[in-house]
Amino acid sequence: MGIHGNATCVMNYDGAVGYLLGEEHKGLRTMFIMMNAARLGVAVQGLSQGTVAYQNAVAYCQERLQGRSLTGAKHPDLAADPIIVHPDIRRMLMTVRVFQEGARALAYWAGLQVDITRKHPDPETRRKADDLLGLLTPVMKTYFTDTGFTATNLCLQCFGGHGYIAQWGMEQFVRDARITQIYEGANGIQALDLVGRKLPANKGRAIQFFFTVVGGFCEKYENNAALSPFVKPLTEALERLVTATQWLMRHAISNPDNGGAVSMDYLYMVALVALGYQWAQVARICENQLSNPDDDSFDRRFYQNKLVCAGFFMDKVLPETMTHLARIEAGADSLMRLDAEVF
Ligand SMILES: Cc1cc2nc3c(=O)[nH]c(=O)nc-3n(C[C@H](O)[C@H](O)[C@H](O)COP(=O)(O)OP(=O)(O)OC[C@H]3O[C@@H](n4cnc5c(N)ncnc54)[C@H](O)[C@@H]3O)c2cc1C
Numbered sequence: 001m002g003i004h005g006n007a008t009c010v011m012n013y014d015g016a017v018g019y020l021l022g023e024e025h026k027g028l029r030t031m032f033i034m035m036n037a038a039r040l041g042v043a044v045q046g047l048s049q050g051t052v053a054y055q056n057a058v059a060y061c062q063e064r065l066q067g068r069s070l071t072g073a074k075h076p077d078l079a080a081d082p083i084i085v086h087p088d089i090r091r092m093l094m095t096v097r098v099f100q101e102g103a104r105a106l107a108y109w110a111g112l113q114v115d116i117t118r119k120h121p122d123p124e125t126r127r128k129a130d131d132l133l134g135l136l137t138p139v140m141k142t143y144f145t146d147t148g149f150t151a152t153n154l155c156l157q158c159f160g161g162h163g164y165i166a167q168w169g170m171e172q173f174v175r176d177a178r179i180t181q182i183y184e185g186a187n188g189i190q191a192l193d194l195v196g197r198k199l200p201a202n203k204g205r206a207i208q209f210f211f212t213v214v215g216g217f218c219e220k221y222e223n224n225a226a227l228s229p230f231v232k233p234l235t236e237a238l239e240r241l242v243t244a245t246q247w248l249m250r251h252a253i254s255n256p257d258n259g260g261a262v263s264m265d266y267l268y269m270v271a272l273v274a275l276g277y278q279w280a281q282v283a284r285i286c287e288n289q290l291s292n293p294d295d296d297s298f299d300r301r302f303y304q305n306k307l308v309c310a311g312f313f314m315d316k317v318l319p320e321t322m323t324h325l326a327r328i329e330a331g332a333d334s335l336m337r338l339d340a341e342v343f
Contacts, residue, residue: 002175035184036137040110042184043140046148047103049177053155054096056170061089061158083158091316092154098279098313099147101306105278107144110136131206132213135198136274138190142264143271145180146187152177191263194270195248207245210270214238214277221284230283233314234276237321241269244328251331261332265324276318283310 022030061084065075069085083089113136116129152173156163163170181187199207218235221227244266252259286303 001178002172003179036133038184039137039141039190040107040114042180043137043144044107046145046177046180047100047107048148049173049180050096050103050148050151050155051100053152053170053173053177054093054100056168056173057093057096057155057158058084060162060168061093064159089158092158094309094312095317096151096154098309098317099151099275101282101309102275102278102313103140103144103147105282106136106140106274109278110140128209131202131209134201135194135206135210135270138185138193138198139267139270139274141184142181142187142190142267143275145177149174149177149181188264191267192260194267195252195259195263199245199248204245204249207270210274211238211242214273217277217280221280226287227280227284230280230310230314233318234273234280237269237273237276237318240321240325241273244269244325247328255332257332257336261335262328265327269321269324269328272318272321272324276313279310279313282306286310 021027062082064083065078065080066083067080067086068074069081070087074081074085084093110133113129113133117126117133120126120129152170156170156174159168159170162168165171185193214234215238218231218238221231222235224231244262248259248262248266283306286306289298289303290300290307
């Protein structure tokens with residue numbers, strides 16, 4: 001379907017000699033050292049596909065003339081306005097933009113955790129970073145690749161018919177991005193890893209630490225008026241995630257199908273809160289940078305634009321946590337009721 005530059009083939013090891021690598025009975029654990037790094041790599045691959053598609057879509061939307069702005073012609077001298085004036089085109093571009101900028105911040109944060117696990121002198125700090133990384137790996141792998149694929153698709157849509165044909169290269173981004181949702185463990189399996197392994201491990205220590213990190217930020221800035229448009233929605237989304245976690249703890253043991261049925265919604269909630277946390281951090285840095293109105297020693301518009309994007313994420317993306325929570329609380333019942341043979 002895609003990645004034709006990659007030499008993919010089937011390799012059969014029938015009759016081959018196997019050599020023991022590492023200790024006996026520790027094979028799976030050893031393999032996961034490679035696997036976790038690869039999953040973060042694939043996460044960034046999904047994000048990158050979304051980013052290159054975005055760059056192409058922005059260039060096209062600035063140039064392509066079609067229709068007039070709903071609020072009156074923006075370029076009356078031209079035969080039509082460039083399509084970037086249209087709200088629906090904005091919806092697609094902004095959705096992709098806040099995904100890829102937020103995801104990039106989260107990827108850097110995860111990279112920082114990798115460094116801490118390897119180099120920090122304090123073992124407790126190393127352990128906490130390792131917990132966070134373990135929790136975030138399946139979340140980033142799935143959210144970045146699902147949304148990376150969606151991003152390539154939205155950017156193709158910005159091209160209209162020109163997106164569908166091969167000439168502009170947009171359909172290739174869609175085809176190439178699709179594999180990232182499958183290899184290094186299909187995304188459904190990542191969600192099971194999160195709910196079945198990462199969440200209950202060490203009595204929920206990793207998710208509790210994640211709550212402490214995000215909740216601590218929200219508490220610290222809860223009375224900061226300038227940051228309120230970012231901190232308030234993040235606090236509410238975090239509360240929803242806590243409710244979802246409690247629901248899982250209560251209902252997944254009594255009926256294991258509940259855990260499987262809601263695993264993807266739960267993963268998305270963790271991802272959205274993690275991205276919301278990154279965007280709130282971005283807003284904090286921007287507000288701080290812009291706090292002196294007389295200081296024009298830097299590009300003020302860069303920081304102002306970041307604040308607009310942070311606001312879009314809070315208004316238009318983070319509310320998805322409400323839908324995910326509603327789906328989680330509906331459990332597995334309607335999902336599992338049809339007999340397999342009637343599908
Ligand atoms: C282009 C390409 C390159 C690849 N490169 C490599 C490589 O270099 N090395 C390598 O080892 N492999 C490679 N793979 C294999 C890849 O990792 C697997 O295809 C992938 O992990 C999914 O496994 P599967 O195909 O067996 O799907 P299956 O395990 O059959 O899964 C099918 C579907 O069922 C779902 N599913 C399966 N089990 C469960 C469950 N218990 N609960 C809920 N849902 C479930 C999955 O989420 C998926 O949606 C490559 C694949 C492709 C297409």
